[in-house]
Amino acid sequence: MFARERYDIILELLNREGKVIVKDLSSRFNVTEDCIRKDLRYLENNNFLKRTYGGAIPIRKTAHYNKISDRRSANVREKLIIAKKAFDLIEDDETIFLDISTTNIMLAELLSKSDKKVTVITNMIDIISVLNMENNIKVISTGGVLSKDLNGYACSMTIDVISNYKFNKAFIGSCGVDLYDNSVTTFEVEDGNTKKAIMRNSKVVYIVMDNSKFYFGGTYKFAHFEDIDVIVTDKIPSDQIVGIMKKNDVNII
Incomplete structure (x- = not known):
């Protein structure tokens, strides 16, 4: 699986579950935990998520004001x-x-x-x-x-x-x-x-x-x-x- 495919799945899981865990993602994708940490670092640098100890959570966003x-x-x-x-x-x-x-x-x-x-x-x-x-x-x-x-x-x-x-x-x-x-x-x-x-x-x-x-x-x-x-x-x-x-x-x- 390409890294880009993992990114999409990680973000889908994050939106659905509210958090992701490095260990769980490593098992799911059959890659090393260091590989997952690298994925999460890339996604954080591009403002898709916020890394936490052992995983990541969604970035909180401000809603748009509408009448x-x-x-x-x-x-x-x-x-x-x-x-x-x-x-x-x-x-x-x-x-x-x-x-x-x-x-x-x-x-x-x-x-x-x-x-x-x-x-x-x-x-x-x-x-x-x-x-x-x-x-x-x-x-x-x-x-x-x-x-x-x-x-x-x-x-x-x-x-x-x-x-x-x-x-x-x-x-x-x-x-x-x-x-x-x-x-x-x-x-x-x-x-x-x-x-x-x-x-x-x-x-x-x-x-x-x-x-x-x-x-x-x-x-x-x-x-x-x-x-x-x-x-x-x-x-x-x-x-x-x-x-x-x-x-x-x-x-x-």
């Missing part, structure tokens, strides 16, 4: 899986908060088609539009200064309103998590501060995000793993990531 309107058409299948999982977590007579998130728009659509009787508090206009005609759902809007990029409210006025409520469950959007410092991220400072206020007032905090966001993130840290209870995602990530979350008492579903 909410541009995000709606991305990863639709994955978001629907997440929305269905979140929907099953909601019970009658609960008060829930749906944060600014394109996944939460899909969750609102599922609620609108159900007979669940819940109170939904939200700072996102799209969610208000989906739920405003449903008699079984009481909708409370936070109001505030409109962010056109987010199509929702994220400001000090919004935070003041949020502080007056208590939620059984909050479903929070995120640009990704950082496994190296145990943080949860977004892009906008005001959006992040608003998320903090939501989390402070919720009994259970769910982060809704697709699996790719375990490897990408935003630029503003609004929480740490200790602040959240569950990550709702489309598929369970690598054992390495599950282990990190377990150490921080965060469940993944």
Whole structure:
């Protein structure tokens, strides 16, 4: 097998498993461990991975900032899986908060088609539009200064309103998590501060995000793993990531 072929397989394994081990790769390709170390060094020098003791892990990347309107058409299948999982977590007579998130728009659509009787508090206009005609759902809007990029409210006025409520469950959007410092991220400072206020007032905090966001993130840290209870995602990530979350008492579903 040529080195270029090994590179492709190594990167495929890395993306799927979250890490690779020199000893395992040596056995898989039937080459020496020194040969594998040379492969990993080449891939690291070309910014494909980061070498660790005995193996390698993916390089963490910063996600591209996009307006909410541009995000709606991305990863639709994955978001629907997440929305269905979140929907099953909601019970009658609960008060829930749906944060600014394109996944939460899909969750609102599922609620609108159900007979669940819940109170939904939200700072996102799209969610208000989906739920405003449903008699079984009481909708409370936070109001505030409109962010056109987010199509929702994220400001000090919004935070003041949020502080007056208590939620059984909050479903929070995120640009990704950082496994190296145990943080949860977004892009906008005001959006992040608003998320903090939501989390402070919720009994259970769910982060809704697709699996790719375990490897990408935003630029503003609004929480740490200790602040959240569950990550709702489309598929369970690598054992390495599950282990990190377990150490921080965060469940993944």
